[in-house]
Amino acid sequence: MKPLGPIPSGFTAVDGVLAIDGRRVTDLIDQAHGTPLFVYSRAMLADRVAQLRRAMPERLAIHYAVKANPYEPILEVMSELVDGFDVASGGELAVAFKAGVSPQRISFAGPGKRDAELAAAIHQGATINLESEGEAARALAIALREGLTPRLAIRVNPDFDLKGSGMKMGGGAKPFGLDAERVPELARQIIGAGAEWRGFHIFAGSQALSADAIIETQAQTIALAVELTSQIGAPLPHCNLGGGFGIPYFSGDEPLDIARIGAALEEQFANLPDEFAATQFCIELGRYLVGEAGVYLTRIVDRKISHGETFLVTDGGLHHQLAASGNFGTVVRRNYPVAIATRFDAPVEEAATIVGCLCTPMDKLADKAGFPRADVGDVVAIFCAGAYGASASPAQFLGQGPAHEMLI
Numbered sequence: 001m002k003p004l005g006p007i008p009s010g011f012t013a014v015d016g017v018l019a020i021d022g023r024r025v026t027d028l029i030d031q032a033h034g035t036p037l038f039v040y041s042r043a044m045l046a047d048r049v050a051q052l053r054r055a056m057p058e059r060l061a062i063h064y065a066v067k068a069n070p071y072e073p074i075l076e077v078m079s080e081l082v083d084g085f086d087v088a089s090g091g092e093l094a095v096a097f098k099a100g101v102s103p104q105r106i107s108f109a110g111p112g113k114r115d116a117e118l119a120a121a122i123h124q125g126a127t128i129n130l131e132s133e134g135e136a137a138r139a140l141a142i143a144l145r146e147g148l149t150p151r152l153a154i155r156v157n158p159d160f161d162l163k164g165s166g167m168k169m170g171g172g173a174k175p176f177g178l179d180a181e182r183v184p185e186l187a188r189q190i191i192g193a194g195a196e197w198r199g200f201h202i203f204a205g206s207q208a209l210s211a212d213a214i215i216e217t218q219a220q221t222i223a224l225a226v227e228l229t230s231q232i233g234a235p236l237p238h239c240n241l242g243g244g245f246g247i248p249y250f251s252g253d254e255p256l257d258i259a260r261i262g263a264a265l266e267e268q269f270a271n272l273p274d275e276f277a278a279t280q281f282c283i284e285l286g287r288y289l290v291g292e293a294g295v296y297l298t299r300i301v302d303r304k305i306s307h308g309e310t311f312l313v314t315d316g317g318l319h320h321q322l323a324a325s326g327n328f329g330t331v332v333r334r335n336y337p338v339a340i341a342t343r344f345d346a347p348v349e350e351a352a353t354i355v356g357c358l359c360t361p362m363d364k365l366a367d368k369a370g371f372p373r374a375d376v377g378d379v380v381a382i383f384c385a386g387a388y389g390a391s392a393s394p395a396q397f398l399g400q401g402p403a404h405e406m407l408i
């Protein structure tokens with residue numbers, strides 16, 4: 001049998017059925033008119049942000065990376081909980097705006113911003129994290145034509161990356177940001193052109209579970225911001241330190257020690273030169289804030305045996321949960337935390353492979369793992385589904401269409 005990932009804390013069994021915030025998933029499925037269904041918990045989102053705030057220095061602002069989950073009710077909840085939003089497309093900018101997030105709290109990163117997207121950000125007053133000199137020239141030209149003052153930051157491609165991160169987004173040749181040595185010149189140019197200087201965005205990687213790696217990267221990031229600021233010769237108003245806080249998805253993964261990260265950051269802040277006394281620092285997190293607050297529920301429609309192996313075939317699949325199938329940024333396929341939700345407190349009785357309903361061998365939700373005996377009509381729960389689920393999966397693949405989503 002292959003191991004399953006660890007089920008996040010906070011879930012219980014009520015009458016043997018998985019419950020989210022004390023509500024049985026079978027009731028939630030009835031309320032949502034069926035499976036497949038993503039359920040997100042408002043209480044878990046609030047708890048997560050509260051724990052993080054307790055661990056981090058008071059001075060540190062917390063931003064939500066909308067990419068992780070752009071479901072509008074989640075954005076509405078997050079807008080009450082966090083200080084800022086980071087978006088990565090004109091589409092995300094529009095949904096954040098629609099969810100009532102004030103543009104002063106939004107920053108817009110991402111390569112390949114079209115003129116219309118830059119214009120929308122400038123009109124609304126969102127900060128643009130510039131990804132290149134060419135993008136800077138286009139943003140300045142649009143602002144000049146419209147008679148507006150753009151709020152501009154520079155995304156820096158640092159010379160280091162976040163060790164052990166699942167997705168490296170800094171260090172070496174990258175389509176993201178401007179190589180650090182070219183940043184001072186562009187910063188002086190945009191300040192000289194009359195833009196509102198908003199500082200740096202330095203993002204070095206994602207999904208790290210090592211506090212030491214994050215502490216080291218944050219120290220390097222702050223040192224780089226100090227060095228670049230001295231070369232630019234203007235005060236640093238704002239610095240986005242990136243994120244990279246991971247969550248345990250797989251067997252053997254341990255939760256991140258955020259208390260240590262917070263303490264180290266407090267010390268970093270205490271040691272900053274005086275001219276950074278007014279600099280606002282933030283981190284931007286996606287999966288850490290929303291990942292564990294979401295569960296994907298799918299119903300078993302067939303049970304079959306092939307060459308002695310038991311297959312449980314569900315009405316869901318990788319078209320909603322690409323990451324659980326191992327096809328979203330992972331090299332080796334490993335099992336997510338998965339359970340039979342309708343037999344949540346029953347003991348393991350057999351090894352089974354849980355698949356989706358797509359006609360492709362990629363559509364595997366759990367491979368040869370131990371479960372209570374489940375049959376047609378039982379519900380499968382995939383945990384850690386709050387981030388990179390519905391919006392990061394090919395919903396139209398094989399004509400299946402999207403899952404239901406609900407926030408409770």
Ligand SMILES: *Cc1c(COP(=O)(O)O)cnc(C)c1O
Nearest residue numbers: 065068203206207243285286287
């Ligand atoms: C994807 C991304 C994030 C969020 O990453 P998580 O691993 O979900 O925390 C944050 N910032 C930038 C620039 C990103 O591209």
